[in-house]
Amino acid sequence: xxxxxxxxxxxxxxxxxxxxxxxxxxxxxxxxxxxxxxxxxxxxxxxxxxxxxxxxxxxxxxxxxxxxxxxxxxxxxxxxxxxxxxxxxxxxxxxxxxxxxxxxxxxxxxxxxxxxxxxxxxxxxxxxxxxxxxxx
Numbered sequence: 001x002x003x004x005x006x007x008x009x010x011x012x013x014x015x016x017x018x019x020x021x022x023x024x025x026x027x028x029x030x031x032x033x034x035x036x037x038x039x040x041x042x043x044x045x046x047x048x049x050x051x052x053x054x055x056x057x058x059x060x061x062x063x064x065x066x067x068x069x070x071x072x073x074x075x076x077x078x079x080x081x082x083x084x085x086x087x088x089x090x091x092x093x094x095x096x097x098x099x100x101x102x103x104x105x106x107x108x109x110x111x112x113x114x115x116x117x118x119x120x121x122x123x124x125x126x127x128x129x130x131x132x133x134x135x136x
Contacts, residue, residue: 001080005099008119012126014087014094018065020122021096022083024057029121031114038092042070051075079103096122 010017014041027033028072033053033134036045043055054073059066064077064086088095096119102111122128 001101001103002105002111003099003101004108004112004115007113008096008098009090009094010096010123010126011093011128014065014089016089016126017087017094017122021087021127022060022062022065022067026066029118029125031121034117042072070111074109077102077104091114095113107110110134122131 020026025038027036032047034046034048036043037045038039038057040112041057042092043057045053045055047053053071054077055059055069057067057069057074061067066084066086068084070083071078074081080101082102083098083100086097088097098115098119100111102108107119112123
């Protein structure tokens with residue numbers, strides 16, 4: 001199983017960052033995802049090339065600014081995918097802690113690149129120049 005943890009510093013407030021990542025049908029920060037629709041606890045995403053991906057939202061808490069989700073339907077053959085995002089306030093703004101596990105291991109490098117590119121996308125949306133994309 002492939003495990004990833006990234007801690008990314010943002011100069012904005014956690015509330016500003018949560019307005020992007022905490023909005024479950026907002027995917028303009030995720031490369032390769034064109035649209036997302038939330039139906040109950042399932043997030044249906046349309047990818048380029050008419051591929052679909054479905055994630056189950058296991059936990060979404062505005063107070064703790066935490067999301068836990070996992071892919072339950074994938075055209076690319078993921079056998080297991082579980083992720084957690086949590087925002088943590090600090091004197092410099094907000095840290096996004098993102099952990100993920102996936103199987104098979106062969107998907108690891110592509111998933112890590114998608115995570116780094118997503119973090120860069122968030123920085124661009126927020127006009128934040130502090131991008132570091134640091135593995136934990």
